[in-house]
Amino acid sequence: MLSARLNVGRGSQATVATPSELDSASVAADIPLLTYGDHEDAGISSDKHALIIPPFMSRGKRVHPMPISDSSMPFQPRPLDPKKDLAVYGYGTVAWKERMEEWKKKQNEKLQVVKHQGGDGGGNYDGDEPDDPDLPMMDEGRQPLWRKLSIPSSKINPYRMIILLRIVILGLFFQYRITHPVDNAYGLWLTSVICEIWFAVSWIFDQFPKWCPVVRETYLDRLSLRYEKEGKPSELADIDIFVSTVDPMKEPPLITANTVLSILAVDYPVDKVACYVSDDGAAMLTFEALSETSEFARKWVPFAKKFNIEPRAPEWYFAQKVDYLKDKVDAAFIRERRAMKRDYEEFKVRINGLVAMAQKVPEEGWTMQDGTPWPGNIVRDHPGMIQVFLGQNGVRDVEGNELPRLIYVSREKRPGFDHHKKAGAMNALMRVSAIISNAPYLLNVDCDHYINNSKALREAMCFMMDPTSGKKICYVQFPQRFDGIDRHDRYSNRNVVFFDINMKGLDGIQGPIYVGTGCVFRRQALYGYDAPIKKKPPGKTCNCLPKWCCCCFGSRKKNKKKKSNEKKNKNKEASSQIYALENIEEGIEGIDNEKSSLMPQIKLEKKFGQSPVFLASTLMEDGGVPRGASSASLLKEAVHVISCGYEDKTEWGKEVGWIYGSVTEDILTGFKMHCHGWRSVYCIPKRPAFKGSAPINLSDRLHQVLRWALGSVEIFFSKHCPIWYGYGCGLKPLERFSYINSVVYPLTSIPLLAYCTLPAICLLTGKFIVPEISNYASLIFIALFISIAATGILEMQWGHVGIHDWWRNEQFWVIGGVSSHMFALFQGLLKVLAGVDTNFTVTSKAADDGGFSELYLFKWTSLLIPPMSLLIINIIGVMVGISDAINNGYDSWGPLFGRLFFALWVIVHLYPFLKGMMGKQDKVPTIVVVWSILLASIFSLLWVRVNPFSAKGGIVLEVCGLNCD
Numbered sequence: 001m002l003s004a005r006l007n008v009g010r011g012s013q014a015t016v017a018t019p020s021e022l023d024s025a026s027v028a029a030d031i032p033l034l035t036y037g038d039h040e041d042a043g044i045s046s047d048k049h050a051l052i053i054p055p056f057m058s059r060g061k062r063v064h065p066m067p068i069s070d071s072s073m074p075f076q077p078r079p080l081d082p083k084k085d086l087a088v089y090g091y092g093t094v095a096w097k098e099r100m101e102e103w104k105k106k107q108n109e110k111l112q113v114v115k116h117q118g119g120d121g122g123g124n125y126d127g128d129e130p131d132d133p134d135l136p137m138m139d140e141g142r143q144p145l146w147r148k149l150s151i152p153s154s155k156i157n158p159y160r161m162i163i164l165l166r167i168v169i170l171g172l173f174f175q176y177r178i179t180h181p182v183d184n185a186y187g188l189w190l191t192s193v194i195c196e197i198w199f200a201v202s203w204i205f206d207q208f209p210k211w212c213p214v215v216r217e218t219y220l221d222r223l224s225l226r227y228e229k230e231g232k233p234s235e236l237a238d239i240d241i242f243v244s245t246v247d248p249m250k251e252p253p254l255i256t257a258n259t260v261l262s263i264l265a266v267d268y269p270v271d272k273v274a275c276y277v278s279d280d281g282a283a284m285l286t287f288e289a290l291s292e293t294s295e296f297a298r299k300w301v302p303f304a305k306k307f308n309i310e311p312r313a314p315e316w317y318f319a320q321k322v323d324y325l326k327d328k329v330d331a332a333f334i335r336e337r338r339a340m341k342r343d344y345e346e347f348k349v350r351i352n353g354l355v356a357m358a359q360k361v362p363e364e365g366w367t368m369q370d371g372t373p374w375p376g377n378i379v380r381d382h383p384g385m386i387q388v389f390l391g392q393n394g395v396r397d398v399e400g401n402e403l404p405r406l407i408y409v410s411r412e413k414r415p416g417f418d419h420h421k422k423a424g425a426m427n428a429l430m431r432v433s434a435i436i437s438n439a440p441y442l443l444n445v446d447c448d449h450y451i452n453n454s455k456a457l458r459e460a461m462c463f464m465m466d467p468t469s470g471k472k473i474c475y476v477q478f479p480q481r482f483d484g485i486d487r488h489d490r491y492s493n494r495n496v497v498f499f500d501i502n503m504k505g506l507d508g509i510q511g512p513i514y515v516g517t518g519c520v521f522r523r524q525a526l527y528g529y530d531a532p533i534k535k536k537p538p539g540k541t542c543n544c545l546p547k548w549c550c551c552c553f554g555s556r557k558k559n560k561k562k563k564s565n566e567k568k569n570k571n572k573e574a575s576s577q578i579y580a581l582e583n584i585e586e587g588i589e590g591i592d593n594e595k596s597s598l599m600p601q602i603k604l605e606k607k608f609g610q611s612p613v614f615l616a617s618t619l620m621e622d623g624g625v626p627r628g629a630s631s632a633s634l635l636k637e638a639v640h641v642i643s644c645g646y647e648d649k650t651e652w653g654k655e656v657g658w659i660y661g662s663v664t665e666d667i668l669t670g671f672k673m674h675c676h677g678w679r680s681v682y683c684i685p686k687r688p689a690f691k692g693s694a695p696i697n698l699s700d701r702l703h704q705v706l707r708w709a710l711g712s713v714e715i716f717f718s719k720h721c722p723i724w725y726g727y728g729c730g731l732k733p734l735e736r737f738s739y740i741n742s743v744v745y746p747l748t749s750i751p752l753l754a755y756c757t758l759p760a761i762c763l764l765t766g767k768f769i770v771p772e773i774s775n776y777a778s779l780i781f782i783a784l785f786i787s788i789a790a791t792g793i794l795e796m797q798w799g800h801v802g803i804h805d806w807w808r809n810e811q812f813w814v815i816g817g818v819s820s821h822m823f824a825l826f827q828g829l830l831k832v833l834a835g836v837d838t839n840f841t842v843t844s845k846a847a848d849d850g851g852f853s854e855l856y857l858f859k860w861t862s863l864l865i866p867p868m869s870l871l872i873i874n875i876i877g878v879m880v881g882i883s884d885a886i887n888n889g890y891d892s893w894g895p896l897f898g899r900l901f902f903a904l905w906v907i908v909h910l911y912p913f914l915k916g917m918m919g920k921q922d923k924v925p926t927i928v929v930v931w932s933i934l935l936a937s938i939f940s941l942l943w944v945r946v947n948p949f950s951a952k953g954g955i956v957l958e959v960c961g962l963n964c965d
């Protein structure tokens with residue numbers, strides 16, 4: 001039996017025993033399983049073996065040496081990277097080549113008559129993107145890695161025309177509305193006009209960011225030609241991938257495991273991928289499941305790569321049907337697929353076994369295999385934990401190939417500290433990854449968002465690594481796509497209108513907003529730096545000009561920096577010198593404002609916190625791990641940077657990393673970057689890059705929308721409100737419009753609620769919000785109606801959105817508006833006025849996908865009251881109106897028509913809600929009925945009292961009585 005040492009905080013050490021099946025031959029000594037504790041602990045360095053964190057398999061079939069080597073050796077965690085190491089030996093080669101390529105490209109561009117196809121009204125917002133589709137270049141590898149496709153002018157120009165027309169019509173409409181008050185229903189008229197003005201304003205904010213939509217096309221083959229030259233190691237950049245998970249009960253480990261497997265099997269050089277899993281729940285279940293996953297990955301990854309399968313998340317892969325007869329699949333594949341399926345099934349059984357075991361927590365908490373208690377037993381009060389499950393040196397898959405790294409991280413939690421939910425978790429991962437792998441790019445995904453297109457990372461790299469435009473890009477956002485949504489998408493979970501229309505529009509301005517998952521970042525952009533200033537036109541040779549001019553060649557700067565790093569390859573103590581030198585260089589080269597002022601170490605510490613290793617890593621724009629630090633200190637450092645107090649008095653969450661202060665940390669984080677002048681890019685590969693799950697029952701969906709809206713309200717009331725924040729910085733006006741739209745939309749719930757109540761009031765009182773309509777007025781109304789429909793239709797056309805998706809979106813806009821958004825508004829106000837904290841209710845991700853039983857699941861929530869009440873009073877209104885008309889004869893049908901139309905508009909929008917309420921059993925839960933009838937009847941009675949419509953009052957109650965049982 002082998003025992004492994006556990007690094008414990010507060011000076012003690014414990015030993016963890018792993019099962020006896022451990023292959024002892026592969027391990028020479030005690031190996032720590034899990035690193036945790038606080039920074040002050042010096043225990044690590046006292047034990048030589050503790051310097052080695054093994055990527056181990058807890059059920060222990062194999063133990064592998066750790067990529068972080070012994071302290072006596074210079075720290076060298078990865079094999080030579082040709083791009084970086086070339087820089088060390090002869091800096092000239094790469095940079096020179098790039099310059100040549102750039103020069104040639106520009107020459108070619110000059111020769112070309114640049115055709116601007118279609119819709120240049122919006123034109124090219126940022127000058128130097130490669131816009132020309134077909135430069136006849138000789139070498140495919142030198143061509144741009146992507147190009148922008150404008151929407152054909154035949155589609156976009158009519159769209160713009162209609163928008164302008166709609167503005168004119170709106171103007172006429174308001175002129176009429178304001179000059180024609182309704183004398184006998186002044187209140188109704190005023191309310192409706194105020195609502196309409198609000199709708200018009202919010203329409204403007206929503207509409208204009210869609211003025212110039214673009215889509216983009218990537219060229220993966222060119223990326224490959226450029227950076228993966230034959231016979232040479234790949235020059236693609238490293239990527240650290242972050243997976244966040246918090247509650248293994250709501251986020252089943254099998255789902256997280258699938259996401260992790262899809263990451264480990266991604267089509268990218270293995271030594272350039274590191275997967276970090278953040279466990280905010282400090283759950284031993286997650287830990288154990290990950291351990292199983294790393295073992296299963298050794299079979300899964302080679303299989304997935306060998307047969308080039310898609311998607312590389314086994315659950316979803318095996319859910320696909322393969323027609324063995326149709327596609328002439330080869331026998332080896334069939335055999336191996338079958339075997340793999342069996343293996344996966346066994347894996348699932350093991351995971352489910354773990355889940356079953358985790359259902360009942362033992363009284364004394366969880367115990368690890370050696371009998372020591374699991375450090376995360378108290379979820380709110382536990383040390384930081386790090387475990388490297390897979391590393392690169394020595395960890396092999398069953399075919400003997402290397403695997404990407406897999407690292408479990410659970411940041412320290414102590415009572416009395418604000419952990420900042422997901423944003424805090426992401427920031428902790430950012431620091432750990434900076435110390436362990438420090439890739440220049442990061443990808444973050446929710447635990448349920450697996451990689452559906454194994455080339456997704458390459459897609460992102462086409463933008464990020466593009467020599468001309470890449471440097472300005474802070475992130476590449478992919479649309480969120482979903483599995484397991486009912487065919488009708490009843491609650492508009494797919495969000496197609498947002499992902500296929502709004503986001504494409506934003507891509508034509510300054511880039512899509514960040515949506516929290518499926519997004520590849522430039523690490524430097526997350527560090528709160530400004531975007532690089534626009535390059536000077538090439539042609540000037542840098543060689544003959546003073547050094548400060550060299551900012552036109554970022555690559556040179558970096559290589560220089562590498563060089564200086566290389567030389568000072570000593571140890572941590574010498575690192576302060578590195579900063580000084582780095583900073584001098586930065587200062588001279590003046591690449592960005594913040595770094596340009598000589599930034600002494602103290603200043604850096606104030607910004608990033610007190611970790612010399614981390615500070616050093618931030619200065620390496622090209623990534624890579626600072627040399628000269630011992631692995632002991634790195635290990636200590638990694639645990640140190642995930643400690644609770646680390647962010648105290650730093651800029652984390654304020655200017656650096658994921659930004660705090662809102663449960664929708666995503667909007668805020670992206671917003672900050674755009675304010676720093678960065679541009680983002682929207683990438684929609686043909687095969688969706690990522691797929692996730694969405695809440696499919698009504699209550700969960702409403703709660704999700706509530707959280708989003710609450711996040712927006714939080715931003716609205718914060719200093720980061722886009723209405724006031726960040727003028728005079730890099731944020732473009734139309735981009736600002738969109739951010740304003742994304743934080744004010746919950747306010748629309750108030751006028752929306754009023755507007756949905758109006759038709760019922762009108763029907764009950766026999767009054768209306770418009771006076772007797774003239775011909776002119778009806779013309780305007782019809783024109784407005786048509787222009788609204790036309791913008792919708794044209795939008796659907798250029799966005800390739802179906803009418804069904806569009807309609808669902810409209811419906812859910814009303815449903816969510818009158819329930820979730822309104823509650824969010826009040827919760828947000830409570831937070832501002834009374835300091836009541838908001839919490840992040842995680843949505844449950846269903847582990848089994850069959851049958852949509854979830855769809856019909858009914859969970860009571862007060863969110864259901866307002867839409868239900870609206871529905872009831874409008875139905876009552878319609879009945880009263882009709883019976884009234886029947887009583888009063890033919891004449892009263894004319895005026896009734898407008899009111900009925902208005903009420904039916906509300907009812908059809910709320911229809912999916914009604915269906916959701918019915919559940920499967922066609923029965924509305926009693927509590928909802930009671931509440932809604934109560935509200936609706938109080939309301940109706942009030943109206944009966946208030947106005948002399950009393951003759952029909954009896955009918956109100958009668959109808960109600962008939963209707964409601």
Ligand SMILES: O=c1ccn([C@@H]2O[C@H](COP(=O)(O)OP(=O)(O)O[C@H]3O[C@H](CO)[C@@H](O)[C@H](O)[C@H]3O)[C@@H](O)[C@H]2O)c(=O)[nH]1
Nearest residue numbers: 244245246280421422425446447516517663664840842843
């Ligand atoms: O304290 C927390 C709370 C949540 N999460 C993670 O945050 C992610 C998103 O949670 P989920 O409940 O799935 O929220 P959704 O509404 O589905 O998520 C969308 O909206 C969120 C903002 O509200 C974004 O953070 C997400 O990336 C985006 O997919 C999950 O991976 C969680 O594990 C944490 O890591 N720590």
Ligand SMILES: [Mn+2]
Nearest residue numbers: 446448693843
């Ligand atoms: Mn989710």
